[in-house]
Amino acid sequence: MKPYALDTHLVHTDRLLNSPEDGAVHTPTSNSVLFEFEDVSDLEAVFQGKKTGHVYSRSSSGSAVALQNLLNDLEGGVAATVFSTGMAAISATLFSLLRTGDHIVVSQFLFGNTRSFMQALEDFGVQISFVDISDSEQVSQSITDNTKMVFCETIANPVTQVAALQEIGEICAQENIILVVDNTMTPFVMFDSKAVKSSLVITSLTKYIAGHGSVLGGVVVDTGLFDWRKYPNILEKYKGADANLWGMTQIRKRGLRDIGATLAPSSAHPISVGLETLKLRMQRSCENALAIARYMHASDKFKTVHYPGLDTHPHHQRASQLFDGGYGAILSFELADGIDFREYLNKLALVINATHLGDTRTLALPVSSTIFYENGAEQRKAMGISENLIRLSVGIEDTQDLLNDFASGFR
Numbered sequence: 001m002k003p004y005a006l007d008t009h010l011v012h013t014d015r016l017l018n019s020p021e022d023g024a025v026h027t028p029t030s031n032s033v034l035f036e037f038e039d040v041s042d043l044e045a046v047f048q049g050k051k052t053g054h055v056y057s058r059s060s061s062g063s064a065v066a067l068q069n070l071l072n073d074l075e076g077g078v079a080a081t082v083f084s085t086g087m088a089a090i091s092a093t094l095f096s097l098l099r100t101g102d103h104i105v106v107s108q109f110l111f112g113n114t115r116s117f118m119q120a121l122e123d124f125g126v127q128i129s130f131v132d133i134s135d136s137e138q139v140s141q142s143i144t145d146n147t148k149m150v151f152c153e154t155i156a157n158p159v160t161q162v163a164a165l166q167e168i169g170e171i172c173a174q175e176n177i178i179l180v181v182d183n184t185m186t187p188f189v190m191f192d193s194k195a196v197k198s199s200l201v202i203t204s205l206t207k208y209i210a211g212h213g214s215v216l217g218g219v220v221v222d223t224g225l226f227d228w229r230k231y232p233n234i235l236e237k238y239k240g241a242d243a244n245l246w247g248m249t250q251i252r253k254r255g256l257r258d259i260g261a262t263l264a265p266s267s268a269h270p271i272s273v274g275l276e277t278l279k280l281r282m283q284r285s286c287e288n289a290l291a292i293a294r295y296m297h298a299s300d301k302f303k304t305v306h307y308p309g310l311d312t313h314p315h316h317q318r319a320s321q322l323f324d325g326g327y328g329a330i331l332s333f334e335l336a337d338g339i340d341f342r343e344y345l346n347k348l349a350l351v352i353n354a355t356h357l358g359d360t361r362t363l364a365l366p367v368s369s370t371i372f373y374e375n376g377a378e379q380r381k382a383m384g385i386s387e388n389l390i391r392l393s394v395g396i397e398d399t400q401d402l403l404n405d406f407a408s409g410f411r
């Protein structure tokens with residue numbers, strides 16, 4: 001499927017790669033939990049991994065595999081596994097690959113629930129160094145003999161710090177450490193995770209990929225760049241003939257099958273339909289975000305605006321090098337002193353007060369009192385989150401309508 005441009009791939013891959021029955025252009029939803037085998041020896045062979053097939057839909061279904069194929073192909077990976085949510089993809093991946101006593105290096109600017117999951121890992125005896133991943137020195141200085149993994153996001157939410165991905169990828173490749181990148185903010189249409197030598201790329205499908213606020217999902221893709229033969233935590237029974245698949249086999253068995261956060265077949269379909277328009281939506285959202293950030297930056301009604309597309313942003317240059325076609329669609333801001341953010345947000349007609357991001361609609365959320373409330377003041381400070389910070393997830397509305405809405409809040 002190489003001869004076409006990405007836009008073309010997005011709308012034709014399901015049809016061409018998965019060849020759905022009856023000339024359908026989408027893979028149909030396949031709801032069967034169980035699968036019949038005429039010859040019982042085939043059933044035994046599938047269980048033993050000697051033949052491919054489905055035995056029970058917690059482990060795999062036609063719908064999940066079709067979506068996995070799409071995402072793997074589009075990301076340029078060697079294998080992918082879909083999960084019920086982005087958090088399921090993150091927690092199952094880390095849980096299946098790490099052991100008590102391992103050390104990992106993790107971004108100190110993390111999605112709140114991922115941060116909370118990291119604390120659970122610490123309770124299970126995984127040692128974690130939280131570092132500023134916009135500074136690769138901090139990453140290299142934290143690495144010990146026992147470091148198994150570096151975990152970071154591309155653009156952090158809500159303060160939009162950009163990870164030093166190129167440098168971190170080099171460090172991980174040299175030290176033979178798994179680099180897990182949560183690429184939810186800059187999905188594959190705008191960021192090539194293989195170019196920075198990521199080992200595993202995790203994306204919440206709930207956000208930009210599905211895009212319409214109607215379905216949850218997550219995926220992990222193995223880029224094929226990590227050599228699993230050098231990784232001590234792979235169990236003997238998961239070491240098949242192709243070493244490229246060792247990591248994903250363990251993630252599927254220990255992470256998906258044993259934990260059970262399976263993507264429902266009925267969710268795979270709206271996700272793959274969302275995928276078809278991902279590039280168009282991402283482009284518009286990025287353009288809108290840049291226009292809004294410029295408007296806020298130029299206005300004295302706003303005290304701060306964090307957006308990597310502004311040339312005043314500390315990581316603007318890096319973001320320009322890493323990302324294609326824009327700077328993401330998340331920005332955050334503080335209103336000027338004396339303007340009450342609750343009054344302001346309540347006046348906006350188009351912008352919705354809601355938690356979620358990557359939607360077609362523009363959403364606003366005060367973060368310290370909501371998604372980062374549980375983290376406490378000290379952690380918020382380390383993440384650069386001020387108490388009155390508002391996060392925006394910018395949608396695909398008309399740019400001028402959005403600018404008018406933000407101006408209307410001051411009337």
Ligand SMILES: *Cc1c(COP(=O)(O)O)cnc(C)c1O
Pocket residue numbers: 085086087088111114153157182184185204205206207216217218357
């Ligand atoms: C939303 C989000 C997740 C979790 O995804 P869900 O599908 O909501 O579980 C993980 N990482 C980032 C960066 C996110 O924005």
